[in-house]
Amino acid sequence: MDWQKWQDLMEVEKPIRYVGREWNQIKKEPGEVKLSWALAFPDIYEVGMSHLGMKILYNLINSRPGYAAERVFAPWIDREEQLRKRGRLLHTLESNRPLHSFDIVGFSLQFELSYTNVLTMLDLGGIPLRTGERKGFPIVVAGGPNTFNPEPLADFIDCFFIGESEEMIEPFSEGVFKAREKGGTREQLLQELGNLPGIYVPSLYSLEKKGVFSCPVPGANAPEVIEKQMVRNFNESFFPESFVVPYTPAVHDRVTLEIARGCTRGCRFCQAGIIYRPVRERSLEKLRCQGEELLEATGYNEVSLLSLSTTDHSQIAQLVEHFSSAHSDLGVSLSLPSLRIDAFSVNLAGEVQKVKKTGLTFAPEAGTQRLRNVINKGVSEEDLLGAVEAAFRSGWTTIKLYFMMGLPTETDEDVMGIVDLARKVWEIGKKLAPRRPRITVSVATFVPKPHTPFQWEPLLTLDEIERRQKILRKGLRGKQFNLNWHAGESSQLEAILARADRQAGNHIFGAWKRGARFDGWSEEFKPEFWQELISENDWVHRELPNGEVFPWDHIFTGVEKSFLKGEKEKSQEAAVTLDCRRGACHGCGCCDNLKAVVEVFGGNNRADQS
């Protein structure tokens, strides 16, 4: 390491973020690489290194001879200043080459409030920000859940991957490679890429104002609809044999096994529930092998079973039994994110944490039964209190409850419902917990998301958010409760960017120019940078008419818009829709449209199904 590099790193906070050289890092000989990807995550190293999608794509691309994938994360503010001051470019961790020297730069879009970081990374990587100015530069692509409304970033991203990127990496890479061999213009290449399944190239579409939004209209050779791509035969699909092991703890530092993809519980606010349909599981056998292999390759001492609803896996009991006993002699422990709310799940969690009982988290989402029915959260107060009782009885003392505020049809009574429920949980804990219980109540503001039954719904106004938060603060005073909430302005920005059209691009650029960085980090978020966007998008606080044409209507999840509308109507009557995995098909259209099937193992092994 030369003196200058050492000195640069000495000046910044947490220099290890920018060093690379981790165990299991894949570094290819330049001579053997015919196509190079820079996988870019628009947040800091510790956040990006926790993201399973990055791990999958990194190993998948590198598993192909001739292809190389390298990693790059958003530099923290001090590092960005340093790079600018010294005139240096943002580079990847593997080969230290600047982003502009790669064939493809791929961003992972997980969160609307990371959009300004995308611009920072392009700019620092030496790549012109706008798609039209990139002759001779890499193709800039983006994947991840946010691409289901790609329009806000359409000015800056050449191609969006709609759906599960694993499926598109190969044909896309092949397309870029062949085009380079053949010669030809960037426009011709984009035209060809835009006709691959699942690839959306915004520059092939013009805009037309329809109602509130400017919506894309396909040009001569552009597909009218871009259908999401998905992994079929999920059990056999690619999963990394090793993970890069960060030197400094990432947010999640453990072996993550993806036990299932998709969730059909049908919560009406949930975008993941729509875009990852249908449910596909991995088998116990497969997961055992993957777990074994990854523990050996990483040296981690924790396994986490990941899916949108972990305890819904048809073989969950066996999985928990296996992973909580098989490696316990080596000090390997198991963690279960996303617990369903019932005694079954709590007992399962009890299996996992036989010795140490850290906190347990439940997400009732709403405070009253009526409102839980509105959002189709199939949980009753009885379920919750039963689960909480089981938890306190088996020794837990810290319970976290997740709620949303500002859900459609919410009244003050529903807000007070959150207070009442938290108090009931406290009362149970006082009676049953071994020590003085602590109840954390996290209340997020509901943000309507594209492709959900609530995509037509309004966001509360800032005043109203403030007023309802006051009700909560007043109701949950006292040391036994720890109440968390989000700043209204931050939810407002998220809500606008989630459903905005292409016009938002200029505002994102403007905010970034003014200095917006890491908007998702509450201490960095500065609403004053975003005033123009906010004042031009007041629709966000209105209910949109049934016939509204959305800027994402050409992006097809497989689920029919008519189904979403039907769900919205049912929500107004507080009528529930059951999980289709267990019962009748509700005709969302997904399986038929995508010629997909639900992939479930283990049959009726679930304790609560027999």
Added chain:
Amino acid sequence: MRIRVKHAKLGELVFLSQLDMVNTILQALRRAKIPFALSEGFNPKPKISYGLPLPVGAGSLAEYFDLVLETRISLGEIRERLSKQLPYLLEIRDIWEIPSSEPALQASVSAADYYIWLKTETPYSDGLMEEFLNQESWDFVDRRGRKKDLKELVIKLDYLGVKQGLVGFKITAAAGSKKNFRPADFCEILGKSAKGSIEPPGRILRCELYYGGEKEQLTPFSGG
């Protein structure tokens, strides 16, 4: 079985914090399937302890840690298995078995060797350097605001002269929980005395740790 391991910390890995380094070693031990002992209780922890923490940014040829193993394994096998699972920038340099009665590293460290280099823009005259080295004391105010003399802590100092724009020193100085020489303090005092012709921060390489020194001789740990 209790073992003592000496390893390096070089290159970009000088930016590992002490905690990061312990985690990295533990992960490598797990990959190497070396069965280390865990403490009893609700939150079992590996019985690993380091000698003297190294400041972030400093390199070392002599990081020492003690570790208790569950079962007996030959030292050769431990070394071979662990080396395969450890980044080469943390290369294992030596390994011993130590009796369980052996005092903890942290309690017995008394001195350390450091190489220190600083950038120098203008040629530094030997006369000026001599003056600095011959000063009665090197007074400074430490991080807690206390006045101190750094020179008291120096046991031996070799001035290595100026090469390729770097001015170098080899210093043996007091180290440990009672009296501890911080190379960064030395760089700062030197920088001030050189009035801008020498620029901190200095690059540091630790090359040995010692015990003893008061009644008995100063002895390097690698002596066995």
